[in-house]
Amino acid sequence: MDEEREARMTLAALSEPGDTITGTLVARLSAAETVHLITSGDRLPNGIDPAEGELWLRRLAPRINPGQIDRILSDMERHDLRLLTPEDLDWPGELQQLGTSAPIALWLKGDPSQLSTPLPGRVTIVGARASTAYGSQVATELASELASQGRTIVSGGAYGIDGSAHRAATVSFPGSTIAVLATGLDRLYPTGHEQLFERIEQSGGLLVSELPPGSAPTRWRFLQRNRMLAALSGATVVVEAGHRSGSLNVAGQAHALGRPVGAVPGPVTSPASAGCHRLIQEGLANLIIDAQDVTDLLDSTAGFSGDRTFAYSPTRRFSRTGPDLKF
Known part of the structure; x- marks a missing residue:
């Protein structure tokens, strides 16, 4: 397992799904560099709100566990699970x-x-x-x-x-x-x-x-x-x-x-x-x-390219002017 793959496993365990700060850092740096920021406490790069970045670090840093990867790998073997990352051909x-x-x-x-x-x-x-x-x-x-x-x-x-x-x-x-x-x-x-x-x-x-x-x-x-x-x-x-x-x-x-x-x-x-x-x-x-x-x-989606992106919000509300729908 290479460093980047292991780092993605770590980040998935540390951060909650849909964490946009984690996603932003992985996209701009790499998963491995993002894990390094968490463990080192180094200053986050420009473009991340300082207050939000501080909260992010304080939330994730205490969750670091030296035996975390070994436990995940052991559970994966026990339950016959496969890991997929964006670098894999099967990634959707x-x-x-x-x-x-x-x-x-x-x-x-x-x-x-x-x-x-x-x-x-x-x-x-x-x-x-x-x-x-x-x-x-x-x-x-x-x-x-x-x-x-x-x-x-x-x-x-x-x-x-x-x-x-x-x-x-x-x-x-x-x-x-x-x-x-x-x-x-x-x-x-x-x-x-x-x-x-x-x-x-x-x-x-x-x-x-x-x-x-x-x-x-x-x-x-x-x-x-x-x-x-x-x-x-x-x-x-x-x-x-x-x-x-x-x-x-x-x-x-x-x-x-x-x-x-x-x-x-x-x-x-x-x-x-x-x-x-x-x-x-x-x-x-x-x-x-x-x-x-x-x-x-x-x-009707046969020609869909998947190029369109959007700012995800889990609490959008429907209105006459656009998507809504709150959980």
């Missing part, structure tokens, strides 16, 4: 569209080729954790038909809509789903989906996390995970979402990235569909009634 280049909030590294369990498919070949399906029977049925039908077309279903592994989409893809076309998790891949969450995650991996699918083994789930990490769900697919479809659903945040990030968004309408009396109706009303999502509508969205 579309993540760099996230700019300074792009992941420092990725840990994978399963088939890494899932990340090498063209962007229109992947679709993110998300929705409420407390889904209704209607929402679960729609998610199952959409994921099943899209997987049968050779599309890869990307979701977050949560209860509700996420789980329905993963299960349908795994049953219909084994190896056609990616679960992007907000924990280390040695402590899968939610624990009630351990068997589902095992089926995803064993059937040829993929588990992905930007957090090293040993990382626990936190609210912030779930929120930051949303940017990856948005960036890894050619389109995002929200099946069910309440007014404050985290799925709306995924839609907001996808919209900001210039990716098409779809939303499934539901009964006007259902709180579980209120967020979807809002997306459609705001003109930020196309109305989705079947898999053909999703295919049309994906086909």
